[in-house]
Every structure is written in structure tokens, then in C-alpha cells.
Amino acid sequence: MKVSVLLPAAGSGERIGRGPKAFLRVGGKTLLEWALEGFAWADEVVVALPPGFRMDGLKTVPGGQTRQQSVFNLVQAATGEVVLVHDVARPFVVRSAVERLLEAVRATGAASLVVSVPDTLVREEAGRYGEVIAREHHRLVQTPQGFRRELLWQAHQQARAAGIEFTDDAQLVRWLGHPVVLVEGDRRMFKVTYPEDLILAEGLAQVWNC
Numbered sequence: 001m002k003v004s005v006l007l008p009a010a011g012s013g014e015r016i017g018r019g020p021k022a023f024l025r026v027g028g029k030t031l032l033e034w035a036l037e038g039f040a041w042a043d044e045v046v047v048a049l050p051p052g053f054r055m056d057g058l059k060t061v062p063g064g065q066t067r068q069q070s071v072f073n074l075v076q077a078a079t080g081e082v083v084l085v086h087d088v089a090r091p092f093v094v095r096s097a098v099e100r101l102l103e104a105v106r107a108t109g110a111a112s113l114v115v116s117v118p119d120t121l122v123r124e125e126a127g128r129y130g131e132v133i134a135r136e137h138h139r140l141v142q143t144p145q146g147f148r149r150e151l152l153w154q155a156h157q158q159a160r161a162a163g164i165e166f167t168d169d170a171q172l173v174r175w176l177g178h179p180v181v182l183v184e185g186d187r188r189m190f191k192v193t194y195p196e197d198l199i200l201a202e203g204l205a206q207v208w209n210c
């Protein structure tokens with residue numbers, strides 16, 4: 001089964017405030033280079049780049065104004081029967097987690113990596129400690145998320161026609177009515193989102209051997 005890896009890399013990195021995150025460096029490599037290395041085994045890799053960026057030797061598409069719009073362009077360009085959508089903002093790709101995900105996608109058509117909530121989870125009520133939420137019923141969503149390409153393409157087209165925007169692709173497919181299986185992820189696949197995450201990423205880069 002041909003696998004296309006789709007890398008949305010077109011975000012502006014506002015929460016870090018140092019320009020597009022895909023080109024920030026940890027351990028001497030850009031976040032995009034880390035992700036490309038992590039998926040070097042894939043049959044096809046397609047990258048959505050920020051407006052005005054070009055990269056020779058890569059299959060690229062223009063990014064959109066939102067993540068969903070960038071992924072729309074990526075799915076349209078993909079040729080694999082299965083697509084894995086992975087945030088470039090998650091530079092550390094753990095092969096064993098990706099293999100678990102692929103197995104679930106082959107069996108069911110749609111799956112997402114998730115991790116459990118490590119801390120007490122509380123609803124904020126105007127700055128005060130509110131109701132505690134049962135963390136055992138909640139998961140933090142990671143990428144990659146994997147789908148049969150035709151299913152994800154149908155979901156993206158219908159959401160666009162309906163004017164609906166989601167923060168990830170699993171929501172799109174669920175909205176279409178198709179179940180998305182949860183697969184155990186790996187905390188090392190965290191998303192570089194805030195400035196301090198760069199310090200964590202730099203530390204992990206020094207010992208990375210996956």
C-alpha cells in the first residue's frame with residue numbers, strides 16, 4: 001500500500017514569535033529537516049510551505065491561511081492510497097508509534113496518535129479552580145494522523161463546501177461520520193509551540209537515536 005506523508009509546514013509560528021517554525025533550528029537541523037528525516041522511508045512526501053518559500057528537490061504545495069487549508073492542498077497533491085498528516089512543528093518522529101498508527105489505518109481507514117493527560121485537569125472558572133475533569137476519559141491529540149486518502153479528500157471537500165474549519169484532520173473525518181481509532185502516541189512527539197519548547201527540543205535533539 002503506497003503511503004504519502006503530508007507535512008503542513010506553512011504556519012507563521014505566532015506563539016513562538018520567531019517566524020515560520022519549520023525553519024527554526026534544533027540540534028543543527030531545521031524542524032522541517034527533522035520531519036523529513038523521520039519519514040525518509042515513505043513512498044512520497046509532500047510539504048506545504050509558507051507563501052513565498054521555495055525548496056528545490058521537494059514536492060511542495062503552497063500553504064493556506066489555516067492548517068486545514070494547507071492540508072487541503074496537500075491531500076489534493078498526494079498520490080498514495082494511505083496518507084499520514086504530520087505537523088512539522090513535531091520534529092521528533094518515533095518510528096514505533098508511526099508503525100502502530102499505520103497498522104490501525106490499514107485495518108480501519110482512519111486513526112490518530114494520542115497520549116494520556118499526565119496532570120490533574122481542571123476547568124478554569126474566571127481565574128479560579130473549577131470542576132476537575134476526569135482525565136482518564138480525555139486524551140491529548142498528536143500527529144501523525146492517518147487515513148485512506150479518498151476518505152480524507154472527501155472530508156476536506158465537504159468541509160470546505162460547508163465552510164467548516166477544524167484544528168485537525170481527525171475531526172474532519174469524524175464529522176463526515178467515519179470513526180477514527182485512537183492509537184498510543186509518544187510524548188517525544190510533542191509540538192514545539194511556545195519558546196520554552198525549543199529548549200526541550202534542543203535537549204532531546206542531543207540524545208535522539210530513534
Ligand SMILES: Nc1ccn([C@@H]2O[C@H](COP(=O)(O)OP(=O)(O)OP(=O)(O)O)[C@@H](O)[C@H]2O)c(=O)n1
Binds near residue numbers: 071191
Ligand atoms: N496556515 C497554516 C497553519 C499551520 N500550519 C502547520 O500546521 C502545524 C500546526 O502547528 P502550530 O503549532 O499551530 O503551528 P503555527 O500555526 O505555525 O503556530 P501558531 O499557531 O503559534 O502561529 C504546523 O506544522 C504548521 O506549520 C500550516 O501548514 N498552515
Ligand SMILES: C[C@](O)(CO)[C@H](O)COP(=O)(O)O
Binds near residue numbers: 067087142168
Ligand atoms: C493537529 C494538532 O497537532 C493536534 O493536536 C494541533 O491541533 C495543531 O495545532 P493548533 O495549535 O491547533 O494549530
